[in-house]
């Protein structure tokens with residue numbers, strides 16, 4: 001194949017990328033962390049911020065983590081003075097906006113843990129954004145970083 005022909009093939013390959021990936025490229029995950037709980041616990045929570053710099057709303061429809069059998073999207077809600085968690089089938093991130101998963105609010109619920117990650121351990125977290133995986137490396141901590149430490153509610 002001539003060099004020109006090869007370039008054309010590459011160009012077509014780029015054009016053929018699914019639209020979902022093009023949208024996801026505008027979405028970033030920031031500040032991901034996993035809460036370290038006692039090793040006897042089989043579940044914990046992860047927190048992060050999803051920023052959508054794109055021109056279209058994106059939908060988070062699921063998640064996974066390297067240490068967990070499954071991960072659910074949860075929101076902590078206060079009902080009649082009681083805190084309880086409700087699973088969310090999806091979380092929408094509007095164009096140009098960011099959605100925070102924080103203690104006392106939205107969070108990723110890591111279930112069926114292989115083992116509780118220890119403080120300092122890296123955990124691979126992936127969100128399903130518009131049908132495509134978007135992954136990040138989360139740090140395991142006991143609590144939120146001081147800068148984000150505006151909330152003492154526990155999960």
Ligand SMILES: [Cu+2]
Nearest residue numbers: 074085107109
């Ligand atoms: Cu939860």
